[in-house]
Amino acid sequence: MPRYFFVLPDVTxxxxxxxxxxxxxxxxxxxxxxxxxxxxxxxxxxHFFDTSCQAYFYPPLAEVPRQFMGRKKRILExxxxxxxxxxxxxxxxxxxxxxxxxxxxxxxxPEYSAxxxxxxxxxxAQDVFGFCRxxxxxxxxxxxxxxxxxxxxxxxxxxxxxxxxFSNSDSYVVPQAVSRPSLAYTSQKKLQIxxxxxxxxxxxxxxxxxxxKSPALNSWNFVKIDGxxxxxxxxILRESLIxxxxxxxxxxxxxxxxxxxxxxxxVGYSGVGGEEFFQPEFGLPIPxxxxxxxxxxxxxxxxxxxxxxxxxxxxxxxxxxxIHAQYSLDSMREKLLTLWKDIDEKIxxx
Numbered sequence: 587m588p589r590y591f592f593v594l595p596d597v598t599x600x601x602x603x604x605x606x607x608x609x610x611x612x613x614x615x616x617x618x619x620x621x622x623x624x625x626x627x628x629x630x631x632x633h634f635f636d637t638s639c640q641a642y643f644y645p646p647l648a649e650v651p652r653q654f655m656g657r658k659k660r661i662l663e664x665x666x667x668x669x670x671x672x673x674x675x676x677x678x679x680x681x682x683x684x685x686x687x688x689x690x691x692x693x694x695x696p697e698y699s700a701x702x703x704x705x706x707x708x709x710x711a712q713d714v715f716g717f718c719r720x721x722x723x724x725x726x727x728x729x730x731x732x733x734x735x736x737x738x739x740x741x742x743x744x745x746x747x748x749x750x751x752f753s754n755s756d757s758y759v760v761p762q763a764v765s766r767p768s769l770a771y772t773s774q775k776k777l778q779i780x781x782x783x784x785x786x787x788x789x790x791x792x793x794x795x796x797x798x799k800s801p802a803l804n805s806w807n808f809v810k811i812d813g814x815x816x817x818x819x820x821x822i823l824r825e826s827l828i829x830x831x832x833x834x835x836x837x838x839x840x841x842x843x844x845x846x847x848x849x850x851x852x853v854g855y856s857g858v859g860g861e862e863f864f865q866p867e868f869g870l871p872i873p874x875x876x877x878x879x880x881x882x883x884x885x886x887x888x889x890x891x892x893x894x895x896x897x898x899x900x901x902x903x904x905x906x907x908x909i910h911a912q913y914s915l916d917s918m919r920e921k922l923l924t925l926w927k928d929i930d931e932k933i934x935x936x
Contacts (some may be wrong), residue, residue, distance in 0.1 A: 600634035607639040636783040645679040692717035696724040713837040742838040744859035764913035768820040771906040775827035823848040833857025846905040868905035
């Protein structure tokens, strides 16, 4: 029977694409497949997604991100490895088999694919711009590998469109799993505005500082979500009436979708990938980088809500219902396992 290894970067911050990949691993393991995350280091653990599945490591993977480091960063990274405290191996060493199947992330797919040239490979494309940059590098190779994957899996309409534009292969969409009990619709909210500062730092600073000084919002509280645990994140979203979306070049855009699920009024940018759910009937989208309209729209929404909340309450409830129906864990699991049955049969038949 084939083993399925999801190649993942050794990142120390929460990354949406890694969370999705690990959810796929857990779902496959629960269904009886032999699936695992594959890292480059024996002691590495990704601390932002709870999983009970065993992980593996394969040292050659470490050379891939090093190709994109400057000389100084490579030296510092090497020194850090030498001085890092030795820990027991949490991951099993991969003993490569000819029938092992590797699920490759889009942003480094040419480089990771080169490590496993003789094994079956699956492309997992989530980030649109990460895929496009990797595709450009792939075209510079003597033998591009974009059309050598057994199958290409995407997780949004934006990533599906990107793959089908630049490859000769169809892709299969497995929807994001956004819905969860801790993000149930909350009708009673605080006069609170939540936001994440990780992307578009300059625009975040402009918008938030202007809103904090606005007389129309002097009774509102502002909460920055940065490095919060999943439990804390969900708690903030449940109690916040408005969420500011600073999505940027997303394959999907999980934060605004999660905010909608909890009943927030979402104002801001769709970030390309979020356009499949961030529509005027479900939120207040702003043209990209239009910070003036961003501030004005938040002020207007706060004023409208204080005068007559009926329209905005209907909008945020409709958004929550849509997210929970369209992006449920059951829907993701059903589509993933239906697709994987076909993949497994194809791999077994050679």
